[in-house]
Each structure stands twice: as structure tokens, then as C-alpha cells.
Amino acid sequence: MRLTSVSFIVQQLLSFTVLTIATLSSFDELWKSANQLWKSDDLDSVMIILQQLETLQPGERQVLVGMASVYHRQGEFDKELEVLDIVLTQNPRDPKVLQRIGEIYAEKSEISKALEYLHAAERQLDLMNVEEMDALMHQLALTYHRGKDFAMAEIYFNRILEAGDAYNAALAIDPTQAQARIGIAALHQQFGNVNESIPLYLHVINASSTTANLKIMAMSNIGAAYEVTKDIVSALRWYERALEEISADPGVIYSDQYTAEKSQMHLMVHVTRAKLSACVWEQAEEEFDSLWTMVTSIQGATDTRCMPTPFDSLLHSMSPLDRKWLAVQFSTQYTLGDVATRNNVFSPRPKPHEQKHTKSLTSLNVGYLSYDYAEHPTMHLMEGIFANKDRSSIKVTAFGYGRDDSSEIRKRVIDTVDRFVDLSKASFEESDSRIRDENIHILMDAQGHTYGSRMEIVAARPAPIVVNYLVYPGTS
Structure with a gap:
């Protein structure tokens, strides 16, 4: 941004x-x-x-x-x-x-x-x-x-x-009204209320006072909103319209070449992913090769992390070394500097021998962290685990930070686990603290680098053991 x-x-x-x-x-x-x-x-x-x-x-x-x-x-x-x-x-x-x-x-x-x-x-x-x-x-x-x-x-x-x-x-x-509307729309989108976000983006795009760069931002976001609803045709139409706007006169729209290239790259990430998800194969590999050249060029020339997500890399033919490089570069933002600084202001982390469960351990406390406690394939895969656990030796706590879709499977899972903790409105620090309060021995991160993830939480190490579990098949 x-x-x-x-x-x-x-x-x-x-x-x-x-x-x-x-x-x-x-x-x-x-x-x-x-x-x-x-x-x-x-x-x-x-x-x-x-x-x-x-x-x-x-x-x-x-x-x-x-x-x-x-x-x-x-x-x-x-x-x-x-x-x-x-x-x-x-x-x-x-x-x-x-x-x-x-x-x-x-x-x-x-x-x-x-x-x-x-x-x-x-x-x-x-x-x-x-x-x-x-x-x-x-x-x-x-x-x-x-x-x-x-x-x-x-x-x-x-x-x-x-x-x-x-x-x-x-x-x-x-002049900040357009920016605020984009922000509010993005929040609706993040919580899954896509139908509420789209009118706000359209308001920004159609307003005569909106600057060119904000219109491009709104076009990109509305494309992402349609992508979430699986309307790939509409998503691609908005992405391509935004790319046309950038190409028209990037020197006027953006203050420098780096910002223009970064905006273009952001859109190309969405375009290549959307086309593959809709099986639009025409020039797909050529477009990804162009995108990857842009990624490595920007990453090499600047000290910022600006690239596709590791999950995007799973959709393309890439060498294992390139895929790992992408995952490491992307994950570094969660494991260096910022997270370390935040950890210093968290409540002091208890040492292993200070934890409540060291000597009187009667059951294993396992936590499952996910965005997808909703009508989602992940929950259908995990429901049986929760239903068939050994209650005499394992206590299961579910930590959910996604929206409540009021689905039947969400209700069944919440009823099945020993405890459900809603983190949807909690900050990273609050999430870290609340997980620690549950004295979890093993935290299963059932999200990884997928949609809705909060890698900052697992990077804070709120449990002695944190496992990349089930959902993301790659380096996290």
C-alpha cells in the first residue's frame, strides 16, 4: 500500500x-x-x-x-x-x-x-x-x-x-474518505462479508474525487472479493482493468518506479492464481515466468519483502529450491525483528519447569489453531479427529480466528471439543496470551500459509511444541 x-x-x-x-x-x-x-x-x-x-x-x-x-x-x-x-x-x-x-x-x-x-x-x-x-x-x-x-x-x-x-x-x-472506505471494505472482506465490501469498493471507483492510485487499489480489492466468491470472470475483469490503469501512465500515478512495479506485481500474483483456479491455461506459464522475473528483481534490488505467498508457489511448476526460497523469504517477516520485538512486550514467557502441568500431568493438552472453523474441507477432515479422541488422556482446545458462519459443522465441532476459544477479534498479543493461559502442550497449526492465516501467532511460540498440521504442504 x-x-x-x-x-x-x-x-x-x-x-x-x-x-x-x-x-x-x-x-x-x-x-x-x-x-x-x-x-x-x-x-x-x-x-x-x-x-x-x-x-x-x-x-x-x-x-x-x-x-x-x-x-x-x-x-x-x-x-x-x-x-x-x-x-x-x-x-x-x-x-x-x-x-x-x-x-x-x-x-x-x-x-x-x-x-x-x-x-x-x-x-x-x-x-x-x-x-x-x-x-x-x-x-x-x-x-x-x-x-x-x-x-x-x-x-x-x-x-x-x-x-x-x-x-x-x-x-x-x-480526501481520506476513499482510503477509509477501502479500509472498511477490506475488513468486511477479511471477515468473509464479501457482499458488504463490494459496494464500498464501487463507491470509491466511481467517485470523481478518487485519485488514480486509490481507484487501482479498489479495483484490485474488488477483484479479490470476486475471487473469493468463485466468480473468476469478474475477478479477472477487475484485475485486468487495474493493470491497464497502471500501464497507462505509471509515472503520474505513482511517486517512483519501485511503487509502480510493486503494484503491478501484486496484481499479477492475483491474475496468475485466478487463471489457474479457473483452468485458463492460455499463456499461463509465460505470465508466471514474467511474474517470477519481477519478483526476483524487486527482491534483489530492495530490502522489502514483496512477493507471491508460498501457497501461490504450489500452483506453479517451480524447482524445490525456488519454492523453499520463497517460503523462507516470506516467513522471515514472522520470525525476525518484528516478532522478536513484540515478544519482548508480551507477558514474560514461563520457563518449562514453571508450567503448571510439569509434575501433575494427567492428560495431554492439544490445541488446534485455524481460520476455518466453518463450512470448509479442513473442518470435515478434522471433525473425526475431535469426535474420536481419547478423552481420558487428551484434552482438546480449539482456537478459531475466522468468522462464525453458523454452519452445522461449526456447531458440531464446538460441541465435540473440550473447549473452544474465539480469537476472531483478538490481536496477536491477545491471541498469544490466551493460548498460553490454556497451558497447551502441543499446538497444531491447521492453517499454515493459506487464506486467512495468522502466522504471527504461531511465530510467537505460545506452546512448547508447534506443528504445521494437515493443511499446508510446504515450509512454514
């Missing part, structure tokens, strides 16, 4: 004011050159000039902001963070820099760090600045949604809509 404050950084770069009178002439000349090179997308030359400016005025804030902007355009987010950390030491309460750092961590899928900086920005921002506050609320909503804390995401998306209703009554159309 496109980061919202890139325009702020660009404006900062282009509006730099030289403060040293003695070097005013050289600064003016260098800055004009940098400005022209920036417009022509010659980023390497822009960086050379900014480094010269930094030599003339060491530590000058706007020069550093400009360097961070170049790193952003190049997809070098770690270097961008290093520079912005220096800027932040000059003014630790700068809300725009705090927000920008939070957005970078969100892009890197380090959700807890992202939220830390975004909430720090929220504490410093002027509440009367409606436009900037709405933009920050939107980024917070997106970050919570990206972290699959859907309850908090909905709170922030609704704040935008509520503020927008009052704002629109007195002034013009609020």
Missing part, C-alpha cells in the same frame, strides 16, 4: 532554504541542479549533490530529509531509516518524521515498531490540523489492519469516516 507521506518529504526536498549566507550562491546552484535531476529521476546524481550540500552544512536537516527521500525512491528503507534517525535526534518530537519512520517500519512489516512511532506522532500532532490528523489516523488503521488486529483497524477507519462526515458538511470532500 502506498505510503502517504512521500509527498511531504518531496516537498521538503524541493522547498529547502539555505541558511548560510556565505555559501548562498553555491547552495543555490547545487540545489537547482538537484531539483532538475530529481524531476528527471536521476537519483544517483541527486544523492551526489546532496552529499556535497551536507559537506557545506553538516547536519542540515533539510539536506538529510532530501537524502532520506532519495533512499525511499530507491527502495533502500534501512538507509532511509538511518538518515531519519539522525533527523529525529535534532527534534525528537517532530510528528512528521515520527510518522514517516512509522510508515517505513509498516512497509517492512515490523508492525510493533511502526505502531510505536505512529502513536508517538499522534501524541505530538495538532488535533486541529484535520488533514494531517486524518492522514495519520489512516496510516494507523492500515498498520493495524496489516498486523491483522482488525478490531483496532476498524476503530481508526471509523474515526476517519466520522470525522469526514462532519468535515464534509462544512467544507470540501475529505
